[in-house]
Structure formats: C-alpha cells, structure tokens
Amino acid sequence: MSRRLRLLIAAIGIAALAWLLLATLERGLALAQRFMSLPEGLRWLVGLLLVAVLAAGLAIGVWWLRPRKPRAPVQAPDRPSLETRVAALRDSDADVEELRSELSELDRRRDSGQVHVAVFGEISTGKSTLIAALVPGTVVARDARGGTTREVTHYEGRDAHGTTWIVADVPGTAEADGDARERMAREEALRAHAVVYVCAGDLTRAQANEVRWLGDFGKPLVLAVNKADQWDAGERAHIAQRLRASTEGLPDAVVLISAGGEEQFTRRLADGSSEEVRRQRKPDIDELTTALRRLTAPGAGALEPARENAVLAGLHERTSLLETTQRAAEAERIVARYARRAIVGAMAAVAPGTDLVIQGALAAGLVRALAGLYGVKVSEVEIEALLRQVRMTLRTGTSVVLAVAGNALKAFPGLGTLGGGVLHAFAYALVFDSFGKALATTLAERQQLDHAEAGERMRSLLEDTRGNRLRHLAELTSDALRDR
Numbered sequence: 001m002s003r004r005l006r007l008l009i010a011a012i013g014i015a016a017l018a019w020l021l022l023a024t025l026e027r028g029l030a031l032a033q034r035f036m037s038l039p040e041g042l043r044w045l046v047g048l049l050l051v052a053v054l055a056a057g058l059a060i061g062v063w064w065l066r067p068r069k070p071r072a073p074v075q076a077p078d079r080p081s082l083e084t085r086v087a088a089l090r091d092s093d094a095d096v097e098e099l100r101s102e103l104s105e106l107d108r109r110r111d112s113g114q115v116h117v118a119v120f121g122e123i124s125t126g127k128s129t130l131i132a133a134l135v136p137g138t139v140v141a142r143d144a145r146g147g148t149t150r151e152v153t154h155y156e157g158r159d160a161h162g163t164t165w166i167v168a169d170v171p172g173t174a175e176a177d178g179d180a181r182e183r184m185a186r187e188e189a190l191r192a193h194a195v196v197y198v199c200a201g202d203l204t205r206a207q208a209n210e211v212r213w214l215g216d217f218g219k220p221l222v223l224a225v226n227k228a229d230q231w232d233a234g235e236r237a238h239i240a241q242r243l244r245a246s247t248e249g250l251p252d253a254v255v256l257i258s259a260g261g262e263e264q265f266t267r268r269l270a271d272g273s274s275e276e277v278r279r280q281r282k283p284d285i286d287e288l289t290t291a292l293r294r295l296t297a298p299g300a301g302a303l304e305p306a307r308e309n310a311v312l313a314g315l316h317e318r319t320s321l322l323e324t325t326q327r328a329a330e331a332e333r334i335v336a337r338y339a340r341r342a343i344v345g346a347m348a349a350v351a352p353g354t355d356l357v358i359q360g361a362l363a364a365g366l367v368r369a370l371a372g373l374y375g376v377k378v379s380e381v382e383i384e385a386l387l388r389q390v391r392m393t394l395r396t397g398t399s400v401v402l403a404v405a406g407n408a409l410k411a412f413p414g415l416g417t418l419g420g421g422v423l424h425a426f427a428y429a430l431v432f433d434s435f436g437k438a439l440a441t442t443l444a445e446r447q448q449l450d451h452a453e454a455g456e457r458m459r460s461l462l463e464d465t466r467g468n469r470l471r472h473l474a475e476l477t478s479d480a481l482r483d484r
Ligand SMILES: Nc1nc2c(ncn2[C@@H]2O[C@H](COP(=O)(O)OP(=O)(O)OP(=O)(O)O)[C@@H](O)[C@H]2O)c(=O)[nH]1
Pocket: 122, 123, 124, 125, 126, 127, 128, 129, 130, 142, 143, 144, 145, 146, 147, 148, 149, 150, 170, 171, 172, 173, 226, 227, 228, 229, 230, 257, 258, 259, 260, 261, 262, 281
C-alpha cells in the first residue's frame, strides 16, 4: 500500500472518530438539557436511577477484576478414620498392602525431616535432564524415546547455595499404555513437599488438568517451562505471560528454563569439509532453583501438614476405590446367593408359567441385604413398593423372560436333562440376577432406593443376552439343582 493511500485512510479514520465523539457529546448534552427541564420530583427519580445503574456497573466491574483467591486444597479425612477403613478392608480380605505402605512412608518421611521435591510432567519434557542439572553429579538414564523413566528414583542433592533436598525423578505422564507408571508418578507427586511441573511450551488441555489436579491438593508448585533455548527473548516473554494468565492462582511461580540435554550441529572445517558435533547444552535453571528455594525455605517441618493432607487425600481416594470394588464383589456374591435360593424355591413350589414373583420373601431379603451392604436405610413400606414395581415390570416382561430362558436352555442342553421345571428355575435365576444387579448399581450410584431407576435397569438386564452372563446363570442353575 502506498504511503499516500495509508495517510488518506488514517485521515478518514480520525475524521470518523471525531464525528462519533461530537455526536456522542451532542447527544449527551441534549439528554442533560432534557433532564434539567424535568419537574424536580422526576429529576430526582431519574437521577437516583442513573446513580444506581452506574453503581451496579461499577460493582460488577470491581467483582470481575478482583484478584482471585486460590482455592482451598481438598480436605483429607483424619488419619484414624482412614486407618479404620483400611483395617475394615483388610478384614474383608482386600489387598491393602499398598495403602498400608503409603501410611508408613508418610511417617518415614516425616521422621527423616528431609525436604522432598518431585519433578512431574508429561513424557520427554526433560524431567530427567532437569534432575541431572538440579542435583550436580547425578547420572540419570535418558534417551530420545518417550517413556524413558520407568520407575521413581530419588536423588539426594545440594544446590550451589547449600540447600539440600531429595529430588524424585518419576515416569512421564500421557505415555501410551503407561497407566500404572502414571499412577506411580502421581502418588510420588503427592508425597513431595513441593512439585516442579515440567512442560515444554504452552499447556495442552491434559497438562492444564494435571496442573489443576496438583493445585487441588494444595501442592507448593513451580511450573517450569523447559527447552526455552528454542525461543528468542520475545517468544519467551510471550509464553511466560500466556502461561501465567492461563494458570492463574495455581502455581506459586512460572519459570522458563533450559535443563540442558544434548545438542547436535554441523561444524564447517577450514579444509571445506564438515563434521557432526554432539555436545551437552549448558543448563540454565537459576530461576527454578530460586523459586524452589523460596518455596522450601520454611523447612520440612513447616511444610509437613500440607504434605500430610495431600497424601491422606490421595489415600482417601484410593481407599474409596478399593471399597467400591470390594462392595461390588460382595454385591455380586449376595445376588448369586439369592438367585440360587430362588432356583431351588422355583423347583420346589411353582409350576412353569405361573407368576414369576411369588418368591416375594426372598426378593425382600435380597433388597435388605443389598441395602445393608451399601449402608442405605430402607423401610418395609419402601421394600413393598419396590417389589410392586418389579412385579409390574415382570408382568409385562414374562414372555421375554421365558423366551430368553428357553433359548438359553437350547444353548446349554446339559440343563435339559435335569428334569421338568428347569425352564422356570432358569427364569427365576434370570429375574433375581437382573433385579439384584439393577438394584446394586442403583444403590451404589444414588445411595438410595430409586424405584424408577432400578426398574428401568432391570428391564434392560432381563433382555440382555450378551457376554457370558447366560452361561454363568445356566451353570448356577444346574449347580443349584444338582445340590438340591
Ligand atoms: N532443546 C532442549 N532439549 C532438551 C532440554 N532438556 C531436555 N531436552 C531433551 O528432551 C528429551 C527428553 O529428555 P528427558 O530428560 O529424557 O525427558 P523426561 O521428561 O525425563 O522423559 P520421560 O522419562 O520419558 O518422561 C531429550 O532428548 C533431551 O535431550 C532443553 O533444555 N532443551
């Protein structure tokens, strides 16, 4: 574009802006004149209204721009209650070894009085390289493939200022098929007094979630953007600014570093030939060590309560997960036990084709057992209402149940030899299995007796012929009939 044309466009722009300003001013004056000409009472009313609108706008602006308070870290349950839950799990034959060793590690680190720092982040962001720079003299295994670090390793080091810390190198997250290693890395991050989250550029959504996860546990956190040697000063400033804005309130500091690593380049020689040169890049991590020193300055003792809170919060999650699995396994055992009783009851008392829910007492027992397992209080009235609903579902679904049972008998012919009434017994197995599973899932998810939801789940389970379910039910039926 020529200079004259640019000048012309600029002049038109300025003229338009001036015109707009004048027009606004004129409109404002006109409104002020009309306001002044209003009768005094009305003038007060409009004036007050205007002030109120302005004040509301101002308040919204201040609220919008207020400095955000960091969220309070997740509150962990107290240690005795957690220990009681772990003991209860052990009594129910669950494998609680990992939970117990986590508790002993918590005590061991507290007693050691050493400051622990975990270097955490996605694969190949340069964590191991950073450890080698943070703890001089350390030889850390590294290569160019993703997922190099396979386990948690601790390095004891002292920086140039004499600060000592135990630094943990952990496997990178987001590695394909690396779920177990990722869990290991997360657990180690929770065990540390402070965490360095390493990335190598803007955060992906997954990385941002990881930073938020660490923030939720209240971890003293430094976000270290590694490989800064790739960018010029302008790009660095830009990246730092973007990261500070996008993670506001989460990390205690955002620093740009260059952990080192190997660089490779081609050198031209005097005789015109060239050679490939490999050498170690000089690390530049001063900003990080300063930030870490500041974060860990209060010392292990002062940082311990927050660390303990994070470890106990992590343990609470792991314990809850194990409790859920244990409860689901127990629910399955209860359902199988009642289905077995229903099969025997069916053979003893009922002729094929009659109402499928004569075994009301058994069904009520199943509801009570499952509700007890999930700690949900149910009254007899509620149980009766639920069973009424189940009977209605079955009344319309009897033909489906009998058809599914008939097909299963054809598929597993061994059952046929067990004598008459088997079709009906199998139908009972299917009904109790569907009802029990539907109820267990509903109780687990809702923590209450939700009739509609349990009924809906049961309806779809009655028709569900996928997987090995029918084979298992056929086996259960034949076992129950044989042992009768
Ligand atoms: N350009 C540049 N490359 C680096 C820097 N630090 C590390 N690297 C390179 O990044 C790659 C990965 O480094 P590692 O230290 O193994 O990364 P990691 O995060 O430990 O990887 P995992 O253990 O697989 O999670 C290597 O090729 C390093 O040479 C750096 O500061 N600048």
